Amino acid sequence: MAAIELRGVVKRFGPITAVDGLDLDVPEGICLGLLGPNGAGKSTTMRLLTGQALPDAGELRALGHELPDDSKAARAEMGVVPQLDNLDVDVTVEDNLAVFARLYRVPDVGAAVDRALDLARLRGRRRDAVDELSGGMRRRLLLARGLVHEPRLVLLDEPTVGLDPQIRTQLWTLIDDLRSRGTTTLMSTHYIEEAERLADEVAVMAQGKVISRGRPAELIREHAGRETAEIYAPPARLAEARAIAEADGLRVRPAGPAIAIVGSERAGNGAVPDGAVRRAASLEDVFVLLTGEEAE
Amino acid sequence: MEAGTAPAGRTRLRRLEPAAIGGVMSRELANFRTYWRGTTFSSVLEPIVYLLAFGLGLSATLVDEVGGVPYVQYVGTGMVATAVIFSSALPAMFGTFVKHRFQNTYDAILAAPVDVEELVSAEMLWIGLRASVYGCVPLLVTIGFGLDPMPGMLLTPLFAFFTALGFAGFGVAMAATVAKIDQFNYVTALFVTPLFLVSGAFFPIDQLPQGVQIVAQLNPLHQLVELVRGGAFGFEAVDLLRFAGLVGFALVMWRIAVSRMSKRLID
Numbered sequence: 001m002a003a004i005e006l007r008g009v010v011k012r013f014g015p016i017t018a019v020d021g022l023d024l025d026v027p028e029g030i031c032l033g034l035l036g037p038n039g040a041g042k043s044t045t046m047r048l049l050t051g052q053a054l055p056d057a058g059e060l061r062a063l064g065h066e067l068p069d070d071s072k073a074a075r076a077e078m079g080v081v082p083q084l085d086n087l088d089v090d091v092t093v094e095d096n097l098a099v100f101a102r103l104y105r106v107p108d109v110g111a112a113v114d115r116a117l118d119l120a121r122l123r124g125r126r127r128d129a130v131d132e133l134s135g136g137m138r139r140r141l142l143l144a145r146g147l148v149h150e151p152r153l154v155l156l157d158e159p160t161v162g163l164d165p166q167i168r169t170q171l172w173t174l175i176d177d178l179r180s181r182g183t184t185t186l187m188s189t190h191y192i193e194e195a196e197r198l199a200d201e202v203a204v205m206a207q208g209k210v211i212s213r214g215r216p217a218e219l220i221r222e223h224a225g226r227e228t229a230e231i232y233a234p235p236a237r238l239a240e241a242r243a244i245a246e247a248d249g250l251r252v253r254p255a256g257p258a259i260a261i262v263g264s265e266r267a268g269n270g271a272v273p274d275g276a277v278r279r280a281a282s283l284e285d286v287f288v289l290l291t292g293e294e295a296e
Numbered sequence: 297m298e299a300g301t302a303p304a305g306r307t308r309l310r311r312l313e314p315a316a317i318g319g320v321m322s323r324e325l326a327n328f329r330t331y332w333r334g335t336t337f338s339s340v341l342e343p344i345v346y347l348l349a350f351g352l353g354l355s356a357t358l359v360d361e362v363g364g365v366p367y368v369q370y371v372g373t374g375m376v377a378t379a380v381i382f383s384s385a386l387p388a389m390f391g392t393f394v395k396h397r398f399q400n401t402y403d404a405i406l407a408a409p410v411d412v413e414e415l416v417s418a419e420m421l422w423i424g425l426r427a428s429v430y431g432c433v434p435l436l437v438t439i440g441f442g443l444d445p446m447p448g449m450l451l452t453p454l455f456a457f458f459t460a461l462g463f464a465g466f467g468v469a470m471a472a473t474v475a476k477i478d479q480f481n482y483v484t485a486l487f488v489t490p491l492f493l494v495s496g497a498f499f500p501i502d503q504l505p506q507g508v509q510i511v512a513q514l515n516p517l518h519q520l521v522e523l524v525r526g527g528a529f530g531f532e533a534v535d536l537l538r539f540a541g542l543v544g545f546a547l548v549m550w551r552i553a554v555s556r557m558s559k560r561l562i563d
Binding site: 011013044047050051052053054072073075076078080082084086088090091092095096098099100102103104105129145155 | 315316318319320322323326327329330331399400401403404405406407408409410411561562563
C-alpha cells in the first residue's frame, strides 16, 4: 500500500490553478523529494494532505484514509514540519512539545517529550523559553515537534528554507535519521542539493503537476546524460557557443553568468568550445531543463 | 524512535473530542503562565480605580443611590459586565487574529488531529473560563467597598462564563472577518463600546429613550448586569429567561465563529 496516493487532484484559487491534475504515489518507507520552483504547487499539495485545503477534483488517500473526509484520522498518524516557524516563543521548549503530544493523543506525554528532546538534542534547554534558543535549535525543535507522536508519515514543507548552511546541515542529519528509520517522508523543497542528498526519489513539479520522477541518478541519466560543459565568456561569445551547440542538437541552459551545455558527451567536433569546464551532469541540470527555472 | 507506532491512529476520532479541545486549551494555559501576572494585576486594579472614580467620586457629588442601592455597589456589580466584555471580546479578536495571521499557530494545530470546530470551541472555552474568573473580581472588590456577600453571588462565574463565551465567539468571528488588524477599531467603536455603555453598568437603562431601551434588552451585557445584581440583591422570575438568553447567545455565536473560521482557515 502506498502511504500517499493522489489521482487527478486539482486545486484552484480563483483564476489560478495551483494543482493541476496531480498524480502522485509515495510508497511506504521512502523519502520522496517534491522538487519544484516557487509556485509549482508543492505547498498546496501539502495543505491538501493535511486537510487545510479542499480539492476541486481528484482522489486523495493518505495512510489508507480517504481525504478530506477522513483527514482527521490521517493527521493522527502524520507529522508535519512547516515551512514557517510557528512555535510558541514565550513558552518553554518542553511545553511546546507537550502541547503537541496532547494534540496527537500520545498516552505518555512525559516520555514523548523526553524522546523528542533527545531527537532535537535539546534536553539541556527543556525549561528555556523558545525565544532564548538559537535559530538552529528552533528548527530542530520544530522538527521534533512534528515527530513527537512517532508518525508513520512525515510531511516536510521546505524544511530548510532561508536557513544558513550550518543549520541546514544540522537539519539534514536529522532528516536523514528519519529516513534510515524507515519513516515515510514527503519533503517539498526547491533546493536541488537537499533533494539530491536526502530523497530516495525525486518528483519534479511544475505548474501544478509532476513532470518527471525517479531516483536522482535515473533522472540525471534520462534528462541530462553523463556530462555537462559550462562555458564562461562575454555575452556575445556565449550566444555564439549556444547557437553552435543547439545546431548540434544539444540542450543548453543558463547557469548564472555562464551557459551549460547538457549532455556534452554527445557533442560533435567543435560543438563544445575549448576552455569549457566539463563536469558530471547533475540534478540541477535536470531541474532547469524541465522547469525552465534557475536553480537555488 | 521507531516509525509507525502512533497511538492516535488506532483511536476512533469523532467530532468535538475532549482530547483535542483539552490539547488546544493546554496550549493556552502554557502561554497564560507566561503573562498571567500582568493580566491579573490590571484586572484587579481596574475595578478599584473605576470604583474610586465613578463609585466614590460620583456618589459623593451627584448620585447617592440608584433604586435603593448605594451607587458604589450599583457600579461595582455592573462592572462585572465591563470585566467580562473586555476579557472576552477583545482577547478573542486580537488573540485570534495574531495567532492566525502573524504566528501561524492555527496552521500548526490544524495539521494535528484537530478540526476547526474543536479549535474554535477550545479557544472560546478558554476565554470563557478565564473571563468567568476575572469577571468576579469587581464583585470581590465591591465587597471590600461594603457590598454584603449573598449566596446568589456564587452564580456570578456561571453568568459571566456564558456571556464571555458568546463574546469570545463574537471576537473570533470578527477576527475571521476583518482584513487588517486596525479594522478592529470599527468593531470596538460600533459594537463593543455601545454595548458596554448601554448595559446598565453605570446608569439605569429605564432613563434612556424607548428605542434605546429595546436595543438594551437585546444586549447580553445588560442581561448579565441584571443577573449579577439579582445575585447580589435578590433574583426575579424573569432572570431564568435572562440566563436562557445568555446561553442562546453563546450557542449562536459559537456556530457563527466556527463557520467564519472554517471559511478563513480551510482553503
